[in-house]
């Protein structure tokens with residue numbers, strides 16, 4: 001049985017459709033990186049896993065199963081039990097996720113219960129300084145506060161940790177250390193990770209599998225090595241071309257041309273079609289269904305037909321980016337052969 005199964009999930013906020021039929025599975029102990037541009041629906045999906053959506057959000061269709069339990073159907077007591085026993089959450093802003101009025105040790109003790117060893121759990125996230133348990137959250141650096149939040153989320157050895165860009169607000173050195181802590185604790189405890197991020201190469205380096213979101217749907221998922229190594233979806237290729245690792249020294253990063261969609265209802269066709277250099281007429285009108293390409297599940301009418309590549313030579317020289325930051329559609333992505 002999958003640890004997490006998201007099926008055709010549709011979530012609406014007033015005037016905005018955040019998820020437009022998202023599908024995702026995660027197996028026990030597996031790490032899955034969920035990547036996409038801002039607004040693609042990552043946080044909404046991550047919050048939906050624990051039914052932690054804002055009160056203005058409405059589930060219009062679909063379901064979320066955690067360890068086989070239908071999260072949106074559960075009565076309040078069962079939902080609380082599921083969250084406590086099976087799920088852990090870490091968010092981007094650690095200070096906001098800790099109680100500013102309580103010392104760190106006291107907060108951790110609340111999670112651990114009587115007899116819990118605060119020092120042990122802080123040492124596991126490499127916070128050995130004896131002053132830490134007596135500190136208030138605002139007295140800690142961002143990296144230290146995030147380690148405390150991780151210690152709290154991992155204290156019960158959850159089956160699934162949802163990490164919503166936990167390193168985005170940290171500087172690069174600390175980012176690596178905090179990521180190391182999460183992945184090594186999760187490996188020790190056999191915890192599955194759903195890691196939400198903008199950073200495709202970083203996710204591909206750390207996670208077993210990658211899922212790429214666009215316009216509220218997962219447009220490609222598969223083993224990390226394959227998704228980046230054997231490009232199958234034009235959006236994944238565009239995202240890979242816009243990533244820091246793809247840019248040579250002194251060359252400006254190429255943004256994905258055009259703007260991501262803001263949906264107010266179901267997308268009529270492929271949401272990426274207006275930005276896709278390979279779009280055909282049917283892409284505008286027919287919603288793609290998942291097809292298997294090698295080891296990936298891909299939502300693209302032309303999946304399997306395109307062979308895509310991204311090369312450093314395609315990056316845009318300084319000054320070639322237009323005023324709006326949008327590059328004309330000559331594409332960082334190119335087709336090797338049709």
Ligand SMILES: Nc1ncnc2c1ncn2[C@@H]1O[C@H](COP(=O)(O)OP(=O)(O)OP(=O)(O)O)[C@@H](O)[C@H]1O
Nearest residue numbers: 013016018037038039040041042043044045054262
């Ligand atoms: N509380 C809310 N009320 C109304 N609309 C919202 C709310 N939260 C998110 N949205 C909208 O839903 C869509 C998906 O947003 P979401 O935050 O899930 O995407 P994201 O990929 O996590 O973006 P980011 O990386 O910027 O956090 C966006 O269009 C966003 O503006």
